[in-house]
Amino acid sequence: MQNNERIEKFRQIVSNKYLIYNSLFLNLPNENTTYTGVFIPLLHKLSKEGYKKTQSLKQ
Structure with missing residues (x-):
């Protein structure tokens, strides 16, 4: 029984994070998003690299 409770709690936590993440991106404007898939890996x-060099956010 305790294992089922853990599984249900895990599903709730994962589901909540997914729903929040999904709703953030679904609400973005869809104009000029042609290259978004290219820019996200580049930003990452x-x-x-900047984190390894301990650069600030503006740098």
């Missing part, structure tokens, strides 16, 4: 790469 540059962020990781």
Whole structure:
């Protein structure tokens, strides 16, 4: 019984995060989003490199 409660709690937590994440992106304007799929990995790469160099957010 306790295992079922843990599984249900896990589903609730994961589901809530997914719903929040999904609703944030569904509410964005869809204009000029042609290259979004290209820019997100680029932003991730540059962020990781900047973090390693301990740069500020503006840099």
